[in-house]
Amino acid sequence: MGVAEVLLHTYDIACGLGAERWRPPGRLSQSLLAHLFPHVQPGPDPARTLLWATGRGELPGRPEVTSWHWHNAIVLPVEDEEAADVLELRELSPAAAMDLSVGGTAGHTWLGDDPDEGSRAAGAMVARAYARGTHRPEWGTFVLVRLRDERALGTVGFHGPPDETGSAEVGYGLQEKARGHGHATAALRALAVWGLGQPGSPTLRARVDPDNRASQAVLRRAGFTPADPPVVEDLDEGMDLRYERRA
Structure with missing residues (x-):
């Protein structure tokens, strides 16, 4: 600023x-x-x-700006009475997402030193959406941070804003050393509460590999249930199970 x-x-x-x-x-x-x-x-x-x-000039092909604002990245508290750690979800800006996607740290110190590949892929998704002009603040990726040592444990977020039906897809992934402590469930639950509390009360969707039992358990504990129909075929990735959570 x-x-x-x-x-x-x-x-x-x-x-x-x-x-x-x-x-x-x-x-x-x-x-x-x-x-x-x-x-x-x-x-x-x-x-x-x-x-x-900022209302200080013209840009070909774009309307005149008569009022403007900048966006401060939001922080979502992660409340979990069973977890020993206090966690936060911190919104990833396009600048940080681009850094993460090309091998950087997005300004965080990661558990295990280097970000996992899933987090880098999430950063690349935000960076691509920003370049296309389809990125919508608060509906992108969040970094899960453990407050006691400021370590980034992974990423949780949306694959984009709600579509015309009011449906948004979520994704998540943790560093290997952060798994098995309930962090993914707590983070996904916090993200879902925020998302379903937005205007329009969108439906949240998730897709998971049928063989990934651990990820399916995370979804169920976070309040997601099998969708109808429960299976979807992706031409690039094969068959996926579908889960959803409604307001």
């Missing part, structure tokens, strides 16, 4: 002094958009996109 204030008000001052050609640095603008403006589809000129997104 401090970077945003400096760049945007420097532009305002420059315009006031007659230096309308001054533009915020491109790389800083790109990073700022991906951190604080996840609802804004990136454009070919990051500085110009930033100025447009």
Whole structure:
């Protein structure tokens, strides 16, 4: 937010002094958009996109911006009386998601040092949606963090916002060392409570490999039940079991 204030008000001052050609640095603008403006589809000129997104200019093909806001990543508490650890779900910004997808840590210290492949895939999903302009803040990926040592245990989140039927798909995965402690169940339950509490009370869906009994148990403990029909065929991944949870 401090970077945003400096760049945007420097532009305002420059315009006031007659230096309308001054533009915020491109790389800083790109990073700022991906951190604080996840609802804004990136454009070919990051500085110009930033100025447009904050009501300071025009952008071909996009409507005039008359009011604007930035997005602060949300944090969801994970309440589980049976768990010994206090946990939080922290929303992953597109900037952090891109870093995670290309081998970075997304700014977290991970249990076991390196993020698991499922978390990297989740980051890549957010990054692709952001690039397409279909990413919707709060309906992406969350990092599960253990508060006592600030270790990231894995990721839990949505595959995108609710569709036209009000249905959203969830996914989850933990570092191997974090499994077996009830963390996935507690995190998925917290995510489901938040998602089902949003306007429209969407149905939450999940797909799981028929042989993954542990993941099926997580879904059942988190309040999901087999869907009707319970089996779906994916041309790329074969047969999956379907679960759902309604408000």
